[in-house]
Amino acid sequence: NAGVTQTPKFQVLKTGQSMTLQCAQDMNHNSMYWYRQDPGMGLRLIYYSASEGTTDKGEVPNGYNVSRLNKREFSLRLESAAPSQTSVYFCASGQRETQYFGPGTRLLVL
Amino acid sequence: AQSVTQLDSHVSVSEGTPVLLRCNYSSSYSPSLFWYVQHPNKGLQLLLKYTSAATLVKGINGFEAEFKKSETSFHLTKPSAHMSDAAEYFCVVSDYQNNDMRFGAGTRLTVKP
Numbered sequence: 001n002a003g004v005t006q007t008p009k010f011q012v013l014k015t016g017q018s019m020t021l022q023c024a025q026d027m028n029h030n031s032m033y034w035y036r037q038d039p040g041m042g043l044r045l046i047y048y049s050a051s052e053g054t055t056d057k058g059e060v061p062n063g064y065n066v067s068r069l070n071k072r073e074f075s076l077r078l079e080s081a082a083p084s085q086t087s088v089y090f091c092a093s094g095q096r097e098t099q100y101f102g103p104g105t106r107l108l109v110l
Numbered sequence: 111a112q113s114v115t116q117l118d119s120h121v122s123v124s125e126g127t128p129v130l131l132r133c134n135y136s137s138s139y140s141p142s143l144f145w146y147v148q149h150p151n152k153g154l155q156l157l158l159k160y161t162s163a164a165t166l167v168k169g170i171n172g173f174e175a176e177f178k179k180s181e182t183s184f185h186l187t188k189p190s191a192h193m194s195d196a197a198e199y200f201c202v203v204s205d206y207q208n209n210d211m212r213f214g215a216g217t218r219l220t221v222k223p
Binding site for chain 1 (some may be wrong): 114119142144146152153155156159163177200204206207211213214215216
């Protein structure tokens with residue numbers, strides 16, 4: 001039982017490049033989430049998916065898109081990366097009010 | 111809208127002394143409240159949660175928190191700090207029905223030998 005897994009662990013992009021962050025969970029949770037973590041700001045919700053086939057914007061969705069591929073997988077895409085998107089990205093899955101987090105992806109945009 | 115304020119950005123204690131990490135919340139609903147811990151370069155691990163049952167909640171590694179509605183607080187305590195407790199701690203308020211989960215800015219706990 002791996003819980004929530006994320007790939008890659010670390011990525012460096014140039015401004016304007018695109019990439020997709022992958023997330024998978026094996027806990028059969030309906031809900032999945034993407035957060036970004038910036039120093040002194042805690043975690044902020046980018047997008048979430050309450051169930052397979054649905055996605056909704058969170059607090060900071062601009063510059064991102066998501067896909068809920070199936071119940072297990074929820075990906076986050078940056079179409080044209082900007083330096084302001086340098087951050088640590090966490091995926092989470094949830095059962096009712098409790099969320100379980102992956103190990104994170106560190107993204108550096110130059 | 112909900113919000114969380116962690117009153118200290120950094121707390122430093124000596125090993126074996128008590129730990130107090132303070133959290134105040136604001137919510138229009140009956141909230142669920144959580145404490146998560148993040149060790150360096152790791153993901154977030156759930157320490158404990160309050161979901162309208164007992165107001166004193168016990169978590170892992172000897173931590174506990176007390177929900178005080180009159181004070182809108184959910185402070186995290188531990189009687190005796192261990193070196194392995196050094197980490198960042200996040201207080202979180204959640205309104206599950208509206209998929210609204212708000213994190214505090216975090217408190218960095220340092221434990222001195």
